Amino acid sequence: MVGKPIVRGTRLSVDFILNLFAQGWTEQQILDNYPTLNHESLRAVFSFAAECTRDEKLFSIPFNS
Template sequence: MSNERIEINPGIMDGKPVIRGTRVPVELVLRKLGAGMPPEIILADHPRLTRDDILAAQAFAADYLADEEIVYG
């Protein structure tokens, strides 16, 4: 699960995945998208982000879930 636009560093936001070069957590981007916020508004709220950063956040989450182990009952 490697993405050049996502950074995990214990010294930045307590090690939460962030958009590289920012302090914007991947979680924040995903929550805004999940709440129905259009990418254009997210980009306006966070001018250092690009559309590719938003796509990278989504891909990171998908990769994370794909690697998650499923335990049945």
């Protein structure tokens, strides 16, 4: 996966799983379509994402046209 973080025991990347949720997939749809995943692995995806963004700071930059 070219260095992307993946869910342990799968070839599914964290960003792939997060994008499924962003597209409106439910947890049950993901589990039904990717049987190598379980509730704990999806919690691990969110835990990883939370850890990655914990110290992030966002700044608003005014746009002048």
